Amino acid sequence: MKKPNIKSIPYEEFKDNETLEALIKEINSERTNVVVGALDDLINWGRSNSMWSLTFATSCCGIEFMSLGAARYDFARFGFEVTRNSPRQADLIMVAGTITHKMAPVLKRLYDQMADPKYVVAVGGCAISGGPFKSSYHVLNGVDKIIPVDVYIPGCPPRPEAILYGMMQLQRKVKIEKFFGGKNHRAKKGEMNNDPIIVTNAPIIDNEKLSKE
């Protein structure tokens, strides 16, 4: 079986290899052409080493994400250093922080605006399940309720090392994907509610009509 390789960390040292292997099995259930398979590997090598994330931070986890970008942790070593402010140019969205009721449609809209293939990383307790604010009236209990999540990084907030580890897990996921023929692991239509959200413009209110009311 094809095993995704991360430089200087042995395959066995990663946690949750079972899920990844099940995924590989599913993707490779149909046979692959040698030439096309080699092309896939080449594309995935390039993609996994230049993951561009959207700068999307709502609270504390965002500060740890900034630390990740600074001198000590320096995620440029892994090819994540380009952060994009526009969802159109981003490969992944890192949901760093609490998602509230008011923010939920905005997050969904940002996700919809991103071009495929796209990935979601849920950083911190709040994004995973609501975290310490689970019982609040205004907090969404987990972003996986509205968008499909690829990697969960627990912590409140997670240490920068944990975020790096999570990003490597995502790289491994990217490395096994297929573009030419065969199955792709992305959620299919119907599995997740992928309908775009309704975007309404501000209504034009007729003053005369209102004053008559």
Next chain:
Amino acid sequence: MNPIFIDIKEFPQRMQEYKDLKGMDFLRELIGMDWGEEGLGVIYILENSDTHENLEIAIKTTDREHPTLPTVCHLWSVAELYEREVYDFFGIHFTDHPDMRRLFLRNDWVGYPLRKDYDESEAINPVRMESEITEDVQREYEIKEEAELKKINAQTNRISGDQYVINIGPQHPATHGVLRFRLALEGEEIRKIDIHCGYIHRGIEKMSEKLTYPQILGLTDRLDYLSAHQNRHALCMCIEKAMGIEVTDRTQYIRTIMDELQRIDSHLLFLSCAAMDLGAITAFIYGFRDREKILDIFEEVTGGRLIQNYNTIGGVQADITPGFAKKVKEYCEYQKSKIKEYNDVFTNNIITQLRMKGVGRITLDDAISYGCTGGTGRASGWACDVRKRHPYAIYDKVEFKEIIYKRGDCYDRFKVRIDEIKESIHIIEQIIDNIPEGDYKVKTKPIIRIPEGQYTAAVEGSRGEFGVFIESHGEKSPYRIKFRPMGLPLIAAMHKILKGTKIADLIAIGATLDYVIPDIDR
């Protein structure tokens, strides 16, 4: 705390008198209250900015259907947003308020969450996935004789149709979080600004009403995560004051050192982010490099990097480690040498100076009226440091200067913070060598109950005054808890600052005001 209750009819005149005759020009807090049977009300905490004398006023109405109270936003400008918050949470209408609508929650939210009879069920307020419609219409209300509100007219008064509107946020790197501005432009100039908050409103105040006091401590760190120590310090201080717990000297020293380290940490992050917003990546890297050294100290003592959960009722969670004093002293020496580097690389850069000098001025009167405490207020010449005004911990025993600038522009706001790093180092150096021996924590009862009454406490957070108000009915959890956000007054003042400035200056102004959105939204 014993607020004086004033009758609604006398209220506007009395408030005017307090402001004009007694010089109560700073509205410290405006707290919405739900006293159940006794009705809904508001508590005002006023302060004289010269004598630092405080005055607590309260007002209430028994009408739960259509509660109306007179506004005070013509006296203190910050009340405009504070009253919108009260309307959002309690449904109290303020008569003559120019812009009465929700501040944090969606327009289509049902009910008023901080009322005691609010129904939290998911069925009433599900997660709505359609975009919120931004209403540009202000409804006017008329009070009929039977004190019933009636909608009579609607008029566009916020941003009218023929203005060019730009939407910034909630997902925008320069808003430092999830804040949304709607700007009406004329050419490059900003004519009107409409601020939408609440994208990170987590309802901490309502949640706290169901939690015990030690449980609430965990939430304060997540309000303004760059003043985690100070926030928690304020809440612990308030609870200790209410229960009559005397903390040891050792605790006071440790808390003071930690607060100052946190302040340096926050100001370094401010410097980094302000630099990055203006396009200087190098200064960002420098700031974060030095910030990591503080985080190392935090991690060694408390176990947490960003959120430390260190203060606790009656003391701190764990004693300082043996090498703590040495490490802190080493760090202070290191940091002093680096400040020159920031100035060389960023502050004295001609582009920085041109983009900051004379941009986004706040006058002294505006700063007080909007209640802009912290570095922003001090840059405008207002001596508003809580450490000097109402000393706590051991701030009355140490010698330090309150940094005050006069012009109140972006450059001064920036300089205040750079100088405050030096002052914080100065404070730490005075006390790091003589931390007294003793217990780091006094024993408290296993179940913490606060005696009946209202209590307040305030500390100087990293970006202003952070206050805590607790009303207790003698239970394990508070009846009402209110945190004074440091950032909301700054946001309120933005309207005034931005009018007539160029849109490119919005970035410099936003960066130097130094707000943190989770602290505004709570």
